[in-house]
Amino acid sequence: MIRRILRAYLSLSRGERNGFFLLAILIMVLLVGRILIPVITVRPIPDFTEAETAFMAFRSALQEAGTRERPGQGSSGWEAGNIHTQSRDAIQYFDFDPNHIAYEELLKLGLSAGVARTLINYRMSGGKFQSRQDLLKVYGLNSTDFNRLEPFIDIPPVKAIDMKKHEAGAFELNSSDTLQLQGIYGIGPVFAGRIIRYRDLLGGFYTREQLKEVYGLQQQQYEQIIRHVFIDTSLLQRMNLNTVEREALFRHPYLTSYQADAIIAYRDYKREWKDINEIRRNELLPDSVFIRIRPYLKIE
Numbered sequence: 001m002i003r004r005i006l007r008a009y010l011s012l013s014r015g016e017r018n019g020f021f022l023l024a025i026l027i028m029v030l031l032v033g034r035i036l037i038p039v040i041t042v043r044p045i046p047d048f049t050e051a052e053t054a055f056m057a058f059r060s061a062l063q064e065a066g067t068r069e070r071p072g073q074g075s076s077g078w079e080a081g082n083i084h085t086q087s088r089d090a091i092q093y094f095d096f097d098p099n100h101i102a103y104e105e106l107l108k109l110g111l112s113a114g115v116a117r118t119l120i121n122y123r124m125s126g127g128k129f130q131s132r133q134d135l136l137k138v139y140g141l142n143s144t145d146f147n148r149l150e151p152f153i154d155i156p157p158v159k160a161i162d163m164k165k166h167e168a169g170a171f172e173l174n175s176s177d178t179l180q181l182q183g184i185y186g187i188g189p190v191f192a193g194r195i196i197r198y199r200d201l202l203g204g205f206y207t208r209e210q211l212k213e214v215y216g217l218q219q220q221q222y223e224q225i226i227r228h229v230f231i232d233t234s235l236l237q238r239m240n241l242n243t244v245e246r247e248a249l250f251r252h253p254y255l256t257s258y259q260a261d262a263i264i265a266y267r268d269y270k271r272e273w274k275d276i277n278e279i280r281r282n283e284l285l286p287d288s289v290f291i292r293i294r295p296y297l298k299i300e
Helices: 003-008 014-041 047-062 103-108 113-124 130-136 143-152 160-167 176-183 187-202 208-213 219-226 248-250 257-272 287-296
Strands: none
Touching: 014 143, 103 113, 130 143, 143 287, 176 187, 187 208, 248 257
16 A cells, blocks of 8 residues: 555656645644644633732722721611611711701701601700710611711810819810829829820810720729810811821821821812812721811811
């Protein structure tokens, strides 16, 4: 068989043999190409692991650990029954004083008709809201509704003279000095100095619970202090968002350098601040940080 093929090949002319040889090469190229081309043209599956990691790191930098979900995100803030008959888009957010807000405005905030009536009735019976937490006295108001509305509760500060009626023998904390604090049992010069320094860093205390943030202060010392002090929030040092420097924001204990930069960058972009709640609407700060820093901000 092989001899017959070889004899037939040798009997061909030189030109025929060359043509046969080229045809054989062409057939081999086509066969090899059919095998290799699918391998070459298969595109690898993109690996987005690095990009996803970078994004998650950025998002984590914007949010503080342990912050609650913002209204409208996730299921925890919008469980069945919390928004009642209103859709998510129908809810309006605005600053309000629970001591004066109207029934219709409570409905706009997403509260049920029953809770709104209960609040109005509580107020008509002589009830007063002196702090944000007092809103929890309203029967039927759950913690989810309170948490989403808390940043917008705006209760004017109680005058120091009114507080003195309730705190016989107490002194005002935002205008006190170390000697007054040392007069409290268990508070020596070290802790008195720490309290004053932290007060000055904050720009004043707007609630006595902030004393728990003073480094090293024990629960027993805290309980002794709150028995002897009251707070006049009109003495708070508020930062004007339209003129405050980045360094002043960064020095505040409640803000990080990243958050201070975000506030300044937004001001540079918008030219000026018109509403403090723009911070929350544009997610420049986590809710937990916004609630803490809001009493120290103003717009002029």
